[in-house]
Amino acid sequence: MPDKKVTIIGSGFAGLSAACFMAKAGWQVTVLEKHDIPGGRARQMKAAGFTFDMGPSWYWMPDVFEHFFNSFGKTVADYYTLLRLNPSYRVYWEDSFSDIPADYDNFRQLFEDIEPGSGQQLDKFLDEAAYKYKVGVQKLVFKPGQSLAEFLDWQLVTGVFRLDVFNSIKKHVSKHFTHPALQQLMEFPVLFLGALPEKTPALYSLMNYADIKGGTWYPAKGMYCIVEGMFSLAKELGVHFEFNQDVQQILIEKGKATGIITHNTNTQSTHQFEADVIIAGADYHHVETKLLPPAYRSYSDKYWDKRVMAPSCLIYYVGLNKKLKNILHHTLYFDTSFKVHGKEIYETKEWPVNPLFYVSATSVTDETAAPPGCENLFFLIPVATGLTDDSEELRERYFDMIVTRMEQRTGESIKDSIVYYKSYAQSNFIEDYNAFKGNAYGLANTLLQTAILKPSCRSKKVSNLFYTGQLTVPGPGVPPSLISGEVVAKEVVKAFG
Numbered sequence: 001m002p003d004k005k006v007t008i009i010g011s012g013f014a015g016l017s018a019a020c021f022m023a024k025a026g027w028q029v030t031v032l033e034k035h036d037i038p039g040g041r042a043r044q045m046k047a048a049g050f051t052f053d054m055g056p057s058w059y060w061m062p063d064v065f066e067h068f069f070n071s072f073g074k075t076v077a078d079y080y081t082l083l084r085l086n087p088s089y090r091v092y093w094e095d096s097f098s099d100i101p102a103d104y105d106n107f108r109q110l111f112e113d114i115e116p117g118s119g120q121q122l123d124k125f126l127d128e129a130a131y132k133y134k135v136g137v138q139k140l141v142f143k144p145g146q147s148l149a150e151f152l153d154w155q156l157v158t159g160v161f162r163l164d165v166f167n168s169i170k171k172h173v174s175k176h177f178t179h180p181a182l183q184q185l186m187e188f189p190v191l192f193l194g195a196l197p198e199k200t201p202a203l204y205s206l207m208n209y210a211d212i213k214g215g216t217w218y219p220a221k222g223m224y225c226i227v228e229g230m231f232s233l234a235k236e237l238g239v240h241f242e243f244n245q246d247v248q249q250i251l252i253e254k255g256k257a258t259g260i261i262t263h264n265t266n267t268q269s270t271h272q273f274e275a276d277v278i279i280a281g282a283d284y285h286h287v288e289t290k291l292l293p294p295a296y297r298s299y300s301d302k303y304w305d306k307r308v309m310a311p312s313c314l315i316y317y318v319g320l321n322k323k324l325k326n327i328l329h330h331t332l333y334f335d336t337s338f339k340v341h342g343k344e345i346y347e348t349k350e351w352p353v354n355p356l357f358y359v360s361a362t363s364v365t366d367e368t369a370a371p372p373g374c375e376n377l378f379f380l381i382p383v384a385t386g387l388t389d390d391s392e393e394l395r396e397r398y399f400d401m402i403v404t405r406m407e408q409r410t411g412e413s414i415k416d417s418i419v420y421y422k423s424y425a426q427s428n429f430i431e432d433y434n435a436f437k438g439n440a441y442g443l444a445n446t447l448l449q450t451a452i453l454k455p456s457c458r459s460k461k462v463s464n465l466f467y468t469g470q471l472t473v474p475g476p477g478v479p480p481s482l483i484s485g486e487v488v489a490k491e492v493v494k495a496f497g
Contacts, residue, residue, distance in 0.1 A: 002028040006492065007260055007275035009247050012040025013478055014469040015281030016230040017068065017485025022279070023237035024072060025493045030273060031234070032245040032262060034432075038231045040281070041433060041440070042478070044224035048420040049371040050319040053224055055440075056478050057360040057378060058330070059217040060210045064137065064479035065226065071486070072233060079229025081220040083365065088216035089330035092409050093181050099328065100185075102215055115179040125176045125186075129209035132163055136206045141474035141483050144491050145452045164202035165447065172202035184338050191382060193310060193445040193476065196342045201447050218329065218365050226478075245271065250278060250291045250465070257465050277464045277492055281485075284455050284471035286434035298460040308449060309385040310441035310476050311345050312426045316379040316399055319420030324361070324375050326410045331359045333405060341382075349384040351394070357381045357402045374419075379403075383426075385437035390425035399423065441477070442470025450475075457488050458495075466492055 004027050008015050011033040023029045037043060041055040059065075059082070066076050076082060086102035098114075101107050111118040140163075143150045164172060173186045187197040189207035219225040235241075245262040251272075252258070259274045280287040285304055288297045336354040344352045362369040363376040370376040379402060399421075403414050426438030443449055457472045459465035468488040470476040 002026050004028065004276050004496065005030070005274060006277045006279060007032060007273050008279045008281055009260070009287070010034075010040055010281030010469070011038035011231070011241065012281055012469065013042060013227075013230070013481035014484045014488075015040065015279070016227070016234055017482045018279050018281060018468050018489050019234045019239045019485070020068075020072060020230065020237055021486050021489030022492065023234065023239050025489065027277075029234075029237075029239045030275075031239060031241045032247055032260065032273065033241065033243050034246045034265070034282075036243050036266075038241065038243075039224060039227040042223060042227050044222065044227075045317065045422075047317075047422070048319055049374070050317075050376050050420055051222060051369050052317045052376065052378060053222050053360075053362070054315075054317075054424070056223055057362075057380075059219060059223065059226075059478075060207075061137070061214055061479040062217055063214070064482055068482045068486070069229075069233070072237070074233065076229075079232060080225035082217045083220055085216045085218055085329050085365065087328060088211070089332060090328045091181075091185060091332045092335045094335050097409070098181070098185075104212065107212060111177075111182060115177060115182055118177055118179070118182060121176040125173075125205065126209055126212060128162070128164075129205040130213070132203055133206040133209040135163060136203060137479075140451070141480060142487060143451060143473065144457055144487050145454055145473040146456065146458065146491070148452060151451070164205070165450075167202040168198045169200045169202045169204055170197035172205055173197070184334055187338070188332065188334070190445075191311075191342070193441075195308060195444050195446045196346050199346075199446060201445075201450070204445065216330065218362075221366060221368050222362060242271075242273075247282065247291060250287070250462075252293060252296050252462060255296070255461065256463050275464075277466065277496055279466045279468055279488055279492065281468050283434045283436055284467050284469065285436035287467070290434070292462070296459070296461040299455060304436070307436075308346075308444040308446050309437055309439045310444045310470075311382040312385045312387070312429060312435075312438045313424075313440040314381040314383055314390070314395065314398055315424040316377075316395075317420070317422045317424070318377040318379065318418055319370060320375040320377065320414065320417040321373070321419045322375065322417045323363075323373060324410065324412050324414075326412060327359070327361050327364060327375075329361055329364045331361070333357045333359070333402070333409070335405065335409065345382055345384045349386060351387060351389075351398075352381070352383065355381045355383075355398070355402070357405075359406065377414075385426070385439045387426055387438070390427050392423065395423040395425060436471070443472075443475065445475045457484075458491060464496070 045052045087099040108119045244266045249261040360378040429435035474480045
């Protein structure tokens with residue numbers, strides 16, 4: 001029996017990853033989860049015969065998932081089956097649409113058709129992006145951000161200008177492409193990183209490489225299969241899970257965490273869990289401001305108020321009693337102003353007037369996602385964090401707005417076929433995940449919030465308290481969350497053996 005105990009708060013991707021790596025290192029691991037199933041923001045919901053992934057729906061960077069399972073002598077295929085989508089997704093423009101092919105030669109031809117000569121520019125753009133992906137994913141994102149000395153790596157130092165950290169993705173894209181549709185297509189992956197393209201480092205063109213070269217995939221039977229796979233692996237490694245445990249307080253004695261007090265939401269009872277080390281995979285701000293005594297907080301309220309957050313979301317889970325003829329698995333509706341909506345998210349921070357939105361129709365690929373002859377739809381509108389009014393009336397108004405646009409673009413009726421509807425917005429993110437300002441994706445990946453400039457993965461005031469997830473290194477997204485769990489586990493082992 002391992003003699004060192006680590007307790008992990010939260011069973012999202014980062015928490016599950018940290019749990020597996022800590023168990024592999026020989027620690028006794030207990031995971032405390034507020035809900036009755038693992039997954040955090042990537043939970044699954046079943047209703048009226050439909051199965052919905054509640055959070056992430058894009059599967060990019062398959063090499064990161066493979067790396068995770070390979071670390072334990074396993075492969076992705078041991079836990080779930082991957083299907084590559086082709087077309088990868090559809091994009092609706094103001095007066096047309098483009099299906100994005102999975103094959104690179106076809107993708108390149110699409111660019112040529114829209115802007116003659118852009119195929120050669122695409123080759124050059126992706127050659128640069130490949131370097132950023134290799135160095136960024138293999139080196140930068142695995143840094144714990146504890147010291148500048150971590151970045152005294154010859155490849156990082158000599159390649160700093162090739163990494164484009166001081167240039168914006170907007171300038172970088174416009175240097176290669178002039179057609180607005182191509183610019184939007186290359187800028188859209190950074191929309192969820194937390195800043196306008198003109199304020200996001202061009203380093204993140206690595207996301208374009210992940211999209212175009214790495215491909216868009218779907219785990220058969222849904223994204224929750226990843227959670228189930230990681231959960232199964234964790235149990236194989238001896239990790240113990242306690243569900244329905246809402247953490248109320250971290251106990252501190254002389255600058256050291258000694259335990260955690262929880263409220264069991266099923267039995268309405270109080271429990272205490274001891275630990276030699278605590279890893280918080282819950283919302284960083286919530287842990288700091290609600291679970292720790294003021295004297296042991298690493299960051300002030302002023303610090304948090306100045307953080308730039310990635311977007312929140314207005315989400316709809318919808319079931320139809322019929323199949324739609326003219327849809328793909330993923331569809332982006334860029335038929336309104338990308339620039340205006342971006343400013344509403346990141347600058348004016350207001351509800352959008354005419355938003356961009358995204359639709360995932362998993363039942364196009366996966367017959368288990370909906371009853372026979374039915375369609376499973378997931379609508380998402382990215383919105384600013386910190387918005388206060390997300391009443392049901394407001395949600396219904398936006399739903400009517402985007403479904404009307406979808407009906408117009410696809411030429412099919414939707415509203416008269418809805419048999420299941422559920423909305424999810426900022427107040428739900430706060431209630432379910434204690435999300436700071438109702439964020440959905442965490443901390444923005446701006447230049448001033450990168451690496452050592454992010455909230456530290458180790459507490460500055462509590463010697464045995466660590467953090468993982470989308471508010472610390474390396475940042476928002478599912479692949480970064482898997483990496484975050486590995487990074488923090490290595491830091492714990494380095495500090496405590």
